[in-house]
Amino acid sequence: MDLYRRTLFKLLGLTAAGTALPGCEREVHNLVPYLLPDEDIVPGVANWYASTCQECEAGCGIIVRVMEGRAKKIEGNPQHPLNEGKLCARGHAALQGLYNPDRIQGPLKREGRRGEGRFRPISWEEGLSEWVEQLHSHARTSAMITRPVTGTLASLFTTVINSISGRLIFYESTGERTVKKANYLSFNRRELPYYDLAHSDYLLSFGTPFLEHWLSPVSFGVAYGKFRQGRPMARGRFIQVEPRLSLTAANADRWIPIRPGTEGLLVMGIGQILMREGLTRLASSQQASLQRTFTSFSLDDISAATEVSPDVITKLAHELSSANAPLIMGGGPAAAHTNGTETLMLINALNMLIGAIGRRGGLQWAEPPDSPVETVQPELSSEQMLTALVQEFEEGSRSLLHLYLADPLFTLPPSLKFERVLKQAGFIVSFSPFFDDSTSMADLILPDHHPLESWKDHFQADTIAVPSWNLSQPVVRPLYDTRAIGDVWVEAAHRLGGSLGEQVPWNTFQDMMKTRWEAVLPNHHPPLSFETRWRNALQQGGWWPVDVPRQQISPDMPSITYELPEFLGNISDFPFYCYPYPSLGLSDGRGANRPWLQELPDPLTTGMWGTWIELNPTTAKALGINPGDQVRVTSEYGSIEASALLFPGLHPDMIAIPLGQGHRAYGRYARGRGVNPMMLLGPKFDRQSGSLATGGTRVRVERLKGGSKLVMLDQSKQHPVLQRMQEMGGVS
């Protein structure tokens, strides 16, 4: 029965008046989530449940306010060591995923041609038998592309996929694989370090958008506040080097624009000066191996290539050596080139030179936890590995495709030909709760619950001071006839039978989780029953140690062969660098179906509900382009058209475009809105990690006839008052 709030209040009103029929009361009680005993529901009084945010991979702890069975508000979990009670714009908007009007409401089977968008509702029994039948008939040719899940779900996927000789691919377009690869090559650790920004007094960042979307923006935000104003006597200084002034760069004390892809050279220049002047904090014997790496280019050559003057380079070196606890971070646009990993390895080496490794206010690694359950975070696949998958589907060695919260059709450039997988596949099953671009090509859809409706656990070891095991619990009763993906896979394992059935003996995914958690949760003195410890963990949002010992990192660094970046498209036909950047609210596009995020003005441009193309004002003038003109950006691989926006903080040879729009599907708020700059990119990869070099394709720009509308919050032309505020400022 569909009961809405208003109806509920009416019923409650009747109850209060003492005229209610017993039947009505039972209906009302049906509304509450099954987690809560009926007698604990008090109308008008909120219950808060701890859970884990799944809007990005950071894994912030959250608490959800639930009233009469409805989730009302999400806030950060104050006890969680990662986000300390704070939450970002995207985390809040998870509610609009739960209550999204375009959710898939039950299992669906394709009718008509693939991609035509016609589906027929089916029962779960029909859906499950169809899927298991397909698993049998496509024996050993399965592939699964999933968002990078961890914990019990990762273990379940791995067990099932291995038993059917399938291929499991963890993919995320904003996964910062270059950062992970460089970290592994430099320090031999899979986990990213804890960046102790809060205790640093000098931050030199090469492109890291850590206040926007990089790795764990909320925890970096928390640390940034402390870095600036958390200590009575010290205020951290912050320098950002990147070709486009991002939101993060806007917060820096100094922004140093640099020629795209040459960040590694600047790192070398700084290292050279530190070594030459004896300003490093590393024993000279350990320094010897780095000497060659850092001196392979002369300072004059470096200055010419980077467009950063020798004086500025020297100043940076001196500031690093005079700071008490300097820290260097690299990523984002600095890693978006064919030499991305090499650039980041140079940054790692420079951190070693300034003594930031293992130091307070520097980079720290926790000892890997001594836990009986696996604590390895799944390795992310690169875009280059996904192109190998295209080949396998074309050859026919793979034919059954599974998709879970991954939308490669939208997030990969068409030049990688992923649509061939969707054409060639014998059968496509999607577990996505939304009709994203890839899911609309599926043959069978077995929709997952929303994270606020289901059980999950997560293991978090990147960028966190102590590794944490996080829990997600259902806080509301499922809205629709969806099923938790964990339960669906446990059921499939039973139906496939054989040794797999023995490996997955649990009835439900929750049982499987609890078995693992018996091993995760430590027992104290006096010992507590597992049920008590489990309930405490649920109340807290998971379990994490108070502190863990830090690991020593060997100061021996591997040698680095640095090469200059390569670009697709010759400079005379395609004179501009192109940088598509993840949008603050929409990220790589997964936020585009949440109206709160669509209507969230971009903080630098105030643009919303669309795509724009950013040009340096001088460049625009030379091309005769005015703000609001419709322009076309073309590469060797494709072209897009959108409204021009003059962006004062952009390298004159660069065009920047926000990602997130241009969906062909994904519901009423996203479909057919704006353009996807991924259309422009060619198959150019970072040499070491195989990640797509998103800055590696050159473009040209031309003005088209007429203007086009871009909705902006900044209405200063219509509001003389705002103009006055801008003039009077009051900001200093």
Added chain:
Amino acid sequence: MSQDNQEAHEPSKQPTWSYKWEMVVDLDRCSGCEACVVACHAENNIRISGEEEAAQGRAINWIRIERYWEGEYPNVKVKFLPVMCQHCDEAPCEPVCPVYASYHTPEGLNAQVYNRCVGVRYCGNNCPYVARQFNWFDPHWEEPLAEQLNPDVSVRSGGVMEKCTFCVQRIRRGKETAAKEGRRVRDGDITPACVQSCPTSALIFGDRNDPDSRVSHLKKSERGFHLLESLGTHPSVTYLRRLSE
């Protein structure tokens, strides 16, 4: 404070405490990340305008991040400024309201009584901070988005002016809880949604009448200033200047 405690221990006497709610915005912490903006939408049932209406300048934000570009490439700087209703002690919006929809509470809040408002928009016209926003149409949520609406906050219909309330529903709840326990509201008991979510803790809220509250301390900072101070509106929001190297 000691007098308050004494009052609280006398069961016969209903204790009354006077509060003055104020906010401090530390621009040296604010990163412009807009977590506050969405937190405010979620807490206060702010409607979604949609592309067409937003293009008319009719999108509603009780808190917005203004950004100011300075200089030319490569010497460019951007400064962020979160702007919400300043809850002025001498509020220009109040005397112009013909129906007393805009009035000053004893605790220093600039309140808007929605069911008095007749939509003449004089207040919006008189607000130098463009903090007041008008509902040009009735709000609409595609089903089931309305399930999320906060039952503590009324939904505003077309023809009504609205603006930041400092999350008055949270203030009221905090005061009720404190009163039940027979004490004054403690610093940190009440956090408006924007303050609660702010990752960098750039927003601080509290009682100016409590000399030990963080707001009272931070207000004395030499970095402090008010927006458009020369207009003499005496805002309840104090900004702390962003520092440079």
